[in-house]
Amino acid sequence: MFRALLKKELMVARRNWIGIVIPLFFFVMVVSLFPFGVSPEAPTLQKIAPGIIWVAALLATLLSLEQFYRSDYQDGSLEQTLLIAGPTQVASAKILAHWLLTGLPLVIVSPLLGILMQINHGFIDSNHTWVLMLSLLLGTPTLCLIGAVGMSLALAANRNGMLVAVLVLPLYVPILIFGTSTVTASLENFSYNGQLAILAALLMIALVMSPFAAGRALKISVS
Amino acid sequence: MTNKGLLASDLTISRAEHVLLEGAELELAPSTITYLYGENGSGKTSLMRCLSGLLQADSGKIYWNGQPITSLDSEYFQDLIFLAHALSMKAELTILENLSFYARLRGIKDPKSLIDDATSQLGIAQLQNRRFAELSAGQQHKVALCRLVIEPAKIWILDEPFVNLDKATRHWLALLIQEFAKQGGTVLFTSHHEIEELAIDQRIGIEH
Numbered sequence: 001m002f003r004a005l006l007k008k009e010l011m012v013a014r015r016n017w018i019g020i021v022i023p024l025f026f027f028v029m030v031v032s033l034f035p036f037g038v039s040p041e042a043p044t045l046q047k048i049a050p051g052i053i054w055v056a057a058l059l060a061t062l063l064s065l066e067q068f069y070r071s072d073y074q075d076g077s078l079e080q081t082l083l084i085a086g087p088t089q090v091a092s093a094k095i096l097a098h099w100l101l102t103g104l105p106l107v108i109v110s111p112l113l114g115i116l117m118q119i120n121h122g123f124i125d126s127n128h129t130w131v132l133m134l135s136l137l138l139g140t141p142t143l144c145l146i147g148a149v150g151m152s153l154a155l156a157a158n159r160n161g162m163l164v165a166v167l168v169l170p171l172y173v174p175i176l177i178f179g180t181s182t183v184t185a186s187l188e189n190f191s192y193n194g195q196l197a198i199l200a201a202l203l204m205i206a207l208v209m210s211p212f213a214a215g216r217a218l219k220i221s222v223s
Numbered sequence: 224m225t226n227k228g229l230l231a232s233d234l235t236i237s238r239a240e241h242v243l244l245e246g247a248e249l250e251l252a253p254s255t256i257t258y259l260y261g262e263n264g265s266g267k268t269s270l271m272r273c274l275s276g277l278l279q280a281d282s283g284k285i286y287w288n289g290q291p292i293t294s295l296d297s298e299y300f301q302d303l304i305f306l307a308h309a310l311s312m313k314a315e316l317t318i319l320e321n322l323s324f325y326a327r328l329r330g331i332k333d334p335k336s337l338i339d340d341a342t343s344q345l346g347i348a349q350l351q352n353r354r355f356a357e358l359s360a361g362q363q364h365k366v367a368l369c370r371l372v373i374e375p376a377k378i379w380i381l382d383e384p385f386v387n388l389d390k391a392t393r394h395w396l397a398l399l400i401q402e403f404a405k406q407g408g409t410v411l412f413t414s415h416h417e418i419e420e421l422a423i424d425q426r427i428g429i430e431h
Binding site: 001003004005007011012015071074075076077079082083085222223 | 276278279309316324328
């Protein structure tokens with residue numbers, strides 16, 4: 001059942017690829033503006049790069065949340081899948097598909113942005129690149145998991161986009177702090193294992209709680 | 224009161240502080256076809272959504288085969304097909320992909336032959352690889368009806384299933400409902416007009 005739900009999400013996304021490209025394009029564009037707007041010099045960019053990349057990733061995730069349930073809610077398929085598969089399974093499949101389609105691409109393009117922000121000079125030869133990717137790999141699923149709960153709640157409030165931002169952004173703060181701190185520590189040649197461990201712990205907590213919470217909120221929303 | 228079928232007891236449903244139904248009793252036995260009628264806004268859809276587990280009643284209980292539907296969770300919902308106003312199909316996917324998705328959710332591993340059969344019955348077999356968004360309103364409605372042939376169920380709750388259908392398809396659907404009830408299925412449907420082709424066992428009216 002989960003496979004069928006996931007496959008459907010991926011098939012719909014393949015036909016509606018613009019929804020995947022926009023958050024990715026937004027992510028790349030926001031980061032690439034900084035060398036033009038602030039300074040192209042390496043020391044300045046290196047200092048602000050972790051925060052810029054992480055804030056851009058967070059905002060790109062927030063932007064992509066808009067499409068999380070909307071079309072399923074409008075065409076009635078959300079109700080039907082909730083009835084047949086149950087809310088937790090539906091939310092879980094949505095979250096996984098959403099991360100694969102919008103979170104994972106951010107992780108994949110992040111080395112390019114690392115080069116742009118001069119945190120690494122080669123493509124994958126720098127340790128900082130791997131740290132950046134790893135922090136995003138642990139952080140972006142958590143952003144999707146928290147976002148799913150926010151979207152499920154907002155669906156009940158007539159899909160209020162502003163409400164999602166208000167609900168979700170405060171919960172994104174710890175991930176932003178530890179994500180940024182991981183990359184900063186790597187750039188300053190400090191140990192970053194602690195920050196990565198906290199990101200992993202946040203992911204575990206979100207993995208356990210979010211599908212259930214999002215599912216319950218979804219059930220309330222459709223009624 | 225029998226233990227079989229769907230039973231709603233002392234059901235109160237309200238919408239935006241307006242009470243639609245108060246203390247309603249309803250029994251839908253197996254092998255029966257129940258016609259639910261009432262004016263627009265009388266609460267037919269709300270009652271159907273409530274019986275489908277999508278809407279929480281203010282008070283009262285709903286039992287499926289003697290057990291409250293809240294405690295059954297997926298078991299009741301695996302027995303149920305609820306066709307709502309919204310056709311619940313993805314515009315981006317083809318007919319085949321949409322119907323395969325619902326069939327796989329019901330645990331049917333290879334649904335192609337069932338889909339071929341259903342779409343042939345409704346005269347849309349040649350459109351299987353067309354995207355849902357490219358179909359006419361009538362054809363889209365036929366796709367939604369294919370679910371009744373493909374997915375196994377014991378109870379059908381159908382919200383205005385005869386809307387948008389041509390005469391031949393109305394006749395086909397009436398026969399299908401009749402056959403389903405004959406085989407022990409429970410059917411509840413709404414319509415603004417009584418369906419002549421259908422032998423209705425029970426009529427329930429909702430008044431304002």
